[in-house]
Amino acid sequence: MKRKMDRKDRKQPIFHFLKKMQSLHLFLYPVIGVILFIVLYSNVEPDTFDAKLFSVSDQTIYAPVTVVDKEMTEKRREEAAESVEDQYVLKKEYADNSVDLVESLFDAIMEASSNAEMSSKEKLDRLKSSLGDMYDKYPESVYTSLLSANEGQLTLAKDAVVTAVNETMSEPIPAEKLEEARNKVKERLQNVNLPDKIRSAAEEIGRSAIISNYVFDPKSTDEKREEAKEKVQEVQIKQGQIIVEEGQLIDREVYRKLELLGLLDNKYTFQPIIGLFILVLLVMIYLAYFFEKEKNSFFTSKNQSLLLFTIILAITLTVMKIISLFQKMDYSHIGFIVPVLMGVMLTKLLINDRLAFVTSIIYAFCGSLIFNDGVTGTFNFTIGLYYLCGCIAAILFLGEHNVRSKILQAGLFVSAVNIVVITAILFIQNGIYSNLEIGSYFLMAIVSGVISSVLTIGLMPFFESGFGILSTMKLIELSNPNHPLLRKILTEAPGTYHHSVMVANLAEAACEAIGANGLLARVGSYYHDIGKTKRPRYFIENQMNMENPHDKLSPQLSKNIIIAHAEEGAEMLRKHKMPKEFIDIALQHHGTSLLKFFYHKAQENSDQPILESEFRYPGPKPQTREIAVICIADSVEAAVRSMKNPMPEKIEKLVRSIIKDKLQDGQFDECDITFKELETVAKILCETLKGIFHSRIEYPEFHEKKVKKT
Structure with a gap:
């Protein structure tokens, strides 16, 4: 037995050891991040130019990003502020x-001249004393004349001067118009x-009373200038x-702009590298969340699925x-020819649809960065949109049709979608393109779809064999009745073939109800009894119109043949290099259950106690939910087929009895099926069996009448 197990282990896929490496996925997430960073680094690394001041440029240089020219903005704002005239305000209180x-x-003056007894000199002295410093403002002749x-006359002169001064100063008088x-x-x-x-004296007083009343307003001037600055856009x-x-001279202004944009070789910036690191980190977080939460029926370990995804991602990005x-x-649109659909289709067919959608977004993001030459920005959104539309179209077209013939059809379909997307992009851009350019774009779109299909078909067998993947496509192919082993069952053990088909129907329905892999259960059931083709007539379903050979054999010999x-x-399946899942189903679908009929027969024929262990299958017990369901369906189908009148009540009682016996016998101890799922399995099996063994109308017998010949 050990020799057989060793040979079995040698035939496992080369990545079988990954199942034992529980923490491998923690290593693979950083690996994915490193792959993305290395592939995209050169496309985000800032371009630098060896431009010398007052030299002639050997190429046309474009601004890679939009930046604010703070120096030029400040200069224009100062110019705007300087263009604002000084602001003045009319001071009406100056007139008062x-x-x-x-x-x-x-x-x-009137007070000084009112005393007639005083001499002119005394009046002048009194006026001087009364006016103080103000006296020196006017010539003495003015005072002498007025005194x-x-x-x-004084009253008339006063009123005339006051009126003239008031009228004159009611209007703005700037300094330059004072005279x-x-x-x-x-x-x-x-x-x-x-x-x-x-x-003349009155005129002198009036003239000196006029002062400039339209004065400079610094506050208003500053406000106007700030307002003018704010109106200047960046x-x-x-x-x-x-x-x-x-061929243009690099003067100081051009050199300043190159320096501002960080395009000079002596001005290296780490900002794009930090940005790329953040984006790659986000992708790693999304993938980690997806793989830690997602249940994938094709793999027993997320290590395998994550490693497969990593390899597919690395291959696709390397090609890109x-x-x-x-x-x-100067092939600026060469990105249209990249077979990016290969990565998405491989992901969909070998892992699942949800991850394929996530992968589409990743490829669109990477493509928009990798093919950014010839565009003014960091991202080439045209390529990104092109990849995203094509990838989603491939996923939707394949749908549930996971057969190899559909892959090539998907490539042709996506080629047509690519042409439509390119046409839409060209129309939106409203550019002028020659027929040669448009034709080259369409040709690349077709080549991209076709090459993607060819590469997908070519790489799938390597992944399936290397990872031991039993994909949906592989299962569908193995379900073909023309498969040599299925034809062997059909021709050599037709009863077993019919039994296997019935078990397949029951197991598929039950597995889908509990969230297990229904397709695996169906196709695996087709092959689960392939060993009966060695001695088909020793199994009751193949004993048609013949005596039972076990009647002439001892229970021990019969037991050996059945077990x-x-x-x-399992050995036949290994010989034909069938998937390991099928081999496990063949070995485990009876678990370690007891051959009750031959055990009791042996007890009846022997005077010595018979060990129950001698009449049990060697196992192992079912290790997965799919095998547990097949184990139940196998027993239920055989039992119901032996019933003379399979009424719904009897079927339900029998199904629950079989499940209860296997549960009590410990046949489900090594798989993760739950009591709730077993209850669901029981209901589905009963419903399916009731549909198969439904009541039929009894037609009356038709007796052929003899016609008398004339």
């Missing part, structure tokens, strides 16, 4: 002050009926803007990166 000054002066006037305003006062006093000497160097054309090198040869079909079936 001047009028008060004139009135006070005339009041003092010689009578009260009426003009004073002349207006003189003109207004020309018509006053006063002696020339007194009028000066930006737009993404894609030409900084310097080929190699093709991107042709961008340097041997499990190991012999």
